[in-house]
Amino acid sequence: MSTGSGHAPQIDAGGALVPRDLAQTADGRAAAARRRRRSRHRAPWEEPASPLGAVVKFLVLAGVVLAVLIPLWTVVLTSLSTQAETIRVGGLVTVPGELTFNAYRQILSGGIVLRATLVSTGITAVGTVLSTVVSVLAAYGLSRPSSLWHRPLLFVFLVTMFFGAGMIPTYLLVSNLGLIDTYWALILPGAVSAFNVLILRNFFMGLEPAVLDAARIDGAGDWRILARVVLPMSRAVVAVVALFYGVGYWNAFFNAILYINDNAKWPLQLVLRSYVLQGVTLPGSGVGQVDVATGAVTGLPVKMAVMVLAIVPILVVYPFVQRHFTKGVIFGAIKG
Amino acid sequence: MTSIGQIVRRGGAGAAAAPDPVRDPAGTSARSRRGSPPVRRLSLRTRLRRDGALLVMVLPAVLLLGVFAYVPMLGNVIAWQSYSPYTGFLGSPFVGWANFERVFSNPLFIDAVQNTLLITAFQLVFFFPVPIVLALLLHSVITPQIRTTIQSIVYLPHFFSWVLVVTIFQQIFGGAGLINQTLRDAGLGSGFDLMTNPDTFLVLLTMQSVWKDAGWGIIIFLAALSTVSPEQYEAAAVDGANRWRRMWHITLPALRPVIVLLLILRLGDALTVGFEQLILQRGAVGADVAEVIDTFVYYQGVIYGDWGFAAAAGLVKGVVSLALVLGANKLAHVFGESGVYQKS
Amino acid sequence: MNTTTTAGRVGDLPVRRRSFLGMVAAGAAVAGVPSLLTACSSGDAPPAVAPGAAPAAGVLPTYVPVDYVEPDFPGVNGSTPGFATLPTELVQSVPEPPGSGSTFTAMTPLWGTIPPRDGNQYYEAVNEMLGASIEFQITDGNTYGDKLATVLASAKDVPDWVCIPTWNIPPRFGSEIVPNLFQDLTDHLGGDRVKDYPNLANIPTDAWKFCVFNGRLYGLPFPGEIITDATFYRQDVLEELGIAPDVRTGQDLLDLAAELTGGGRWGAEDLWVTAAAMHAVPPKWRLEGDRLVHRVETEEYRAALAWNAELFASGSVHPDAVADNSGEAKTRFQSGSSLIMSDGLGAWHEALRDNLASNPGYWQQPFDPFAADGGTPVLWKGNPANIFSFLKKSDDAARITELLALANVLAAPFGTTEFDLVQNGVEGVHYTRGDDGLPVPTALAATELQPTYIFLVDGPIANTRVQYPGFVEASSTWQQKAAEYIADPLFYAQQIVEPSQYASIGQPFADLEKDISRGRKSLADLDAAVETWRASGGEELRTFYQEILDAQ
Known part of the structure; x- marks a missing residue:
């Protein structure tokens, strides 16, 4: 693959207003050095921010971050409070009072949680790999303009975004395929998201055609081009789509309600949900209705702990996705 | 300076009409980006041989969709039936267009459509651009540590349930909330209650959506931005483009295809607005402003197990959505974008 | 995009609306039984036997009450009896485990955490008592309706024993699903035949009446309480404020608020x-002369709306309640930021459970029933059963007999060893005896012991919450007083399945109740809505019910 040689001339540089080698003049170098001192990360050619702009940017970003962190803080704090504390303040806790890990202890001590975590991890791992591979293939397969049947095929994908199948027909299908009580029932029905395929395709189509053409001229087939050229250049979007799929699989619970009868096979989200539902008064149940005194804590702290636990996996995974957002990493990959 | 490789320029090397982005403010470059020459009519066999690998690649996804989306989609036949789960699709009697008539003859349906479109339009203007702006803002943060830290904070609310989001808003903007308490303590009256005011409901909805999902929404744009090479900026800077011009001529064009795609898909989804979010706040502001198509179908059909009605409404929505997407796609072509489908 | 599956997902919404029957599923913020409004459910055209027609003689099981323990506070007019102490001697009501070692599958909802199936000592103990094993397929209670709708559409997936809450009854349940999927129990339990199963014979007749579909007995009931709701106030806080409430009219309550x-x-x-x-x-419905009048057409409905609107207009309602955030209503009430609240009676002891430890002085008390104008109040009876279960149709009569024998064990009332095991688990494993003789749950109980059996069948209700000092007495004496005003609503205890096309015409009123209360709409809008209701099926519905009435 061509990695432009040294000082490749700019195409159609007619009427250049600024000498291209300005930065290499003595003045330029000195200025660049000064700027470098001011900010280690500023590229030499980047002008310093105007003070006003910097202040505005800082304020906006600080506002955005606080708008997220303050509610998050109250959620975490509430999950660490006693139920009595939440009742005392009448809702989410904003000032630390009596702190306890009871809510977490209660959720995590149930024997079924560990198992459910393994189930969810397995489903998410297998599902994400399957979905991502299938979607990348499909997206590449549809990304070449004017390829055979790509328009009707694209339509096949598009239609699924707007016409759903009902719950009962889908259940009957899954049941008749013998998938009830199997993990495949949690993976296959939603394995392909047309949205994600379209996103991938959109990125693939934005890739430099010349590179693909060059590879083709070198005799590479489509499989090879996809593996050696397209994928390395698209790591960010593939990571994002994998993240979308992963989050989808991890958070899904409704399919499990319908397709999994064996409670030992429940995914984590469904188990966590049951902690949130705990303590619900049944319709028509009065003082006499038999409810079993389990001494379980209910209420806001448990609900918030469930919310916090839902965030943990993404906190673990996100940095791996984020790595691919770094400026220029892709081009490093191409050149390297 | 290091290489200003032709490769990093979209429309560089091979494309004849590849204008320099900096010197082509009109932006014609984007249009000619897809530089493939028009195809000549080839025989099917030739095309099969040429594109066979592509078709094989699409096959697994099409098979999965065929089995798990299209087969159960046939169940929508109940829109024309008086359906009962026990007798099933084969045994339920056909009732013609009766279910569709019930959808359209219900005066509440028209209200719901109006509300839905109003909310969609408002959110297109005030919500849709927010992740883009945020992504650009983040992109302009130079220190990597700060940038990645902020990135890994702003998306978190996406993982909060709507129940929690509404509760948090209630604790801030509600009649017993933080703002109102402060006002009351300051003797400024206690009339402030954003949560129950039908007139400002659109604003409230949008604020909540922005807070919950804007941070998550930037991820896709960050991915798009990572395809821009620093060399492009460098070259532009060297050519004298200031930061705004660089954003206009390099950053935004890199985002444009994905923005257009998302915009088209959002238009296709115009009839879908936050179901949970609305159903949670319906009592607070009243069904007059909070009834949307999905809640209408839910209340009129689904909770009563009236599956035929729900299926009919779903089909109507699907047809309109598909028409909207195709229409938006056509519009994109007019503006020289490829959209979902490209012209051919 | 896809309305049917989208809607399926809303099970977790706090769409908490009170049904016509005053049920409430309150509690967790993510709680909700969205279809409560459909309490009497929907269905299709009337089946051959007129729905709701009085069951023929010999269909309903004969009522043979057994009292193993004398209640300290006997029920009045069918109200819940109260037991102030736990009996020291328990009776074993079924001498031998009746099962023959078979395994049965059972599908139930659960509003709680899922107990492990393998190595669960609670299940093992109950199975041993039954002589058979029941394998549960437990589903999250808030989405149970979706699960039911799908399973009932696929006959081969129907388990041996299915719990069906009344609010989850799918359309055409009575006309198509019940006779095709489930076992007709009339020949096993009807009339004196129930005497083979003494604990089932101990279930009151009204509860059985509710299990009759198309004139035949199909269900096993989970009996409900006849008084379901009350208006509570924070007696402890009011005492601190030096206020002794004396509420006898609607105006009194407005003034107090x-x-x-x-x-x-x-x-x-x-x-x-x-x-x-x-x-x-x-x-x-109500009969005025010989004409049926729907609740939304009554003057009472109008007056109630006007009263609630006055309450909201006075500014006495907590702003979060104005914003219809009912999920945290209990928290607000218990924290003392609001002081009067309508709630299910079950909320009373739950509040004690959640508050007494941190706030020993906590006490909430219901107002004695009163009429808005100070006259004699009327309390409409609650459903005689809210949940029932069905046995899958089987040609093997022995299998059905075995299942009914198991049901007989599970329906054992308070004071029996069977009740004690189902309720508390195994002594030394799931609970220990405290100094006061009360069972104290162990940590294992929180994991293993969840109420699943009660959703299959349950004995008559009893108030046995002796762990909260003074509670049984306070609650029982209040109920005894309130039960004097109890009245049967029209069509009480009858399974009437409305034609599905009319099912949703009442929906606008649920919105209207909120809108008018909050001053967004007026009573004139109510008149318009009633007109719309009549035109869009209300009159047909009236005729439908009139025919049922005439058939009785």
Whole structure:
């Protein structure tokens, strides 16, 4: 693959207003050095921010971050409070009072949680790999303009975004395929998201055609081009789509309600949900209705702990996705 | 300076009409980006041989969709039936267009459509651009540590349930909330209650959506931005483009295809607005402003197990959505974008 | 995009609306039984036997009450009896494990955490008592309706024993699903035949009446309480404020709420259920002369709306309640930021459970029933059963007999060893005896012991919450007083399945109740809505019910 040689001339540089080698003049170098001192990360050619702009940017970003962190803080704090504390303040806790890990202890001590975590991890791992591979293939397969049947095929994908199948027909299908009580029932029905395929395709189509053409001229087939050229250049979007799929699989619970009868096979989200539902008064149940005194804590702290636990996996995974957002990493990959 | 490789320029090397982005403010470059020459009519066999690998690649996804989306989609036949789960699709009697008539003859349906479109339009203007702006803002943060830290904070609310989001808003903007308490303590009256005011409901909805999902929404744009090479900026800077011009001529064009795609898909989804979010706040502001198509179908059909009605409404929505997407796609072509489908 | 599956997902929404029957699924913020409004459910055209026609003689099981323990506070007019102490001697009501070692599958909802199946000592102990094993397929209670709809559509997936809450009954349940999928129990339990199963014979007749579909007995009941709701106030807080409430009219309650409001505290939550109760708004229909009148057409309904609107207008309602955030209503009430609240009676002991430890002085008390105008109040009876279970149709009569024998064990009442095991688990494993003789749950109980068997069948209800000092007495004496005003609503205890095309015409009123209360709409809008209701199927519905009435 061509990695432009040294000082490749700019195409159609007619009427250049600024000498291209300005930065290499003595003045330029000195200025660049000064700027470098001011900010280690500023590229030499980047002008310093105007003070006003910097202040505005800082304020906006600080506002955005606080708008997220303050509610998050109250959620975490509430999950660490006693139920009595939440009742005392009448809702989410904003000032630390009596702190306890009871809510977490209660959720995590149930024997079924560990198992459910393994189930969810397995489903998410297998599902994400399957979905991502299938979607990348499909997206590449549809990304070449004017390829055979790509328009009707694209339509096949598009239609699924707007016409759903009902719950009962889908259940009957899954049941008749013998998938009830199997993990495949949690993976296959939603394995392909047309949205994600379209996103991938959109990125693939934005890739430099010349590179693909060059590879083709070198005799590479489509499989090879996809593996050696397209994928390395698209790591960010593939990571994002994998993240979308992963989050989808991890958070899904409704399919499990319908397709999994064996409670030992429940995914984590469904188990966590049951902690949130705990303590619900049944319709028509009065003082006499038999409810079993389990001494379980209910209420806001448990609900918030469930919310916090839902965030943990993404906190673990996100940095791996984020790595691919770094400026220029892709081009490093191409050149390297 | 290091290489200003032709490769990093979209429309560089091979494309004849590849204008320099900096010197082509009109932006014609984007249009000619897809530089493939028009195809000549080839025989099917030739095309099969040429594109066979592509078709094989699409096959697994099409098979999965065929089995798990299209087969159960046939169940929508109940829109024309008086359906009962026990007798099933084969045994339920056909009732013609009766279910569709019930959808359209219900005066509440028209209200719901109006509300839905109003909310969609408002959110297109005030919500849709927010992740883009945020992504650009983040992109302009130079220190990597700060940038990645902020990135890994702003998306978190996406993982909060709507129940929690509404509760948090209630604790801030509600009649017993933080703002109102402060006002009351300051003797400024206690009339402030954003949560129950039908007139400002659109604003409230949008604020909540922005807070919950804007941070998550930037991820896709960050991915798009990572395809821009620093060399492009460098070259532009060297050519004298200031930061705004660089954003206009390099950053935004890199985002444009994905923005257009998302915009088209959002238009296709115009009839879908936050179901949970609305159903949670319906009592607070009243069904007059909070009834949307999905809640209408839910209340009129689904909770009563009236599956035929729900299926009919779903089909109507699907047809309109598909028409909207195709229409938006056509519009994109007019503006020289490829959209979902490209012209051919 | 896809309305049917989208809707399927809303099970987790706090769409908490009170049904006509005044049920409430309150509690967790993510709680909700969205279809409560459909309490009597929907269905299709009337089947051959007129729905709701009185069952023929010999269909209903003969009622043979057994009292293993004398209640300290006997029920009045069918109200829940109270037991102030736990019996020291338990009776074993079924001498031998009746099962023959078979394994049965059972599908139940659960509003709680899922107990492990393998190595669960609670399951093992109950199975041993039964002589058979029941394998549970437990589903999250809030989405149970979706699960049911799908399973019932696929006959081969129907388990041996299926729990069906009344609010989850799918359309055409009575006409198509029941006779095709489930076992007709009339020949096993009808009339004196029930005497083979003494604990089942101990279930009151009204509860069985509710299990009759198309004139035949199909279900096993989970009996309900006849008094379901009350209006609570924070007696402890009011005492501190030096207020002794004496509420005898609607105006009294308005005045009290207003008096309590101020200084970051509000008098009341949304009191719509209270408003309907004090105006004696009928649950569904009422006979005026020989004409059926729907609740939304009554003057009482109108007056109740006007009253609730006045309450909201006075500014006494907590702003979060104005914003219809009912999920945290209990928290607000228990924290003392609102002081009057309508709630299910079950909320009483739950509040004690959640508060007594940290706030020993906590006490909430229901107002004695009163009529809005100070006259004699009317309390409409609650459903005789809210949940029932069905046995899958089987040609093997022995299998059905075995299942019924198991049901007989599970229906054992208070005072029996069977009840004790189902309720508390195994002594030394799931609980230990405290100094006061009360069972103290162990940590294992929180994991293993969840109420699953009770959703299959349950004995008559009893108030046995002796662990909260003074509670049984307070609750029972209140109930005895309230039960004097109890009245049967029209069509009480009858399974009537409305044609599905009329099912949703009542929906606008649920919105209207909120809109009018909050001053967004007026009573004139109610008139318009009633007109629309009549035109869009209300009259047909009236005829439908009239025919049922005529057939009786």
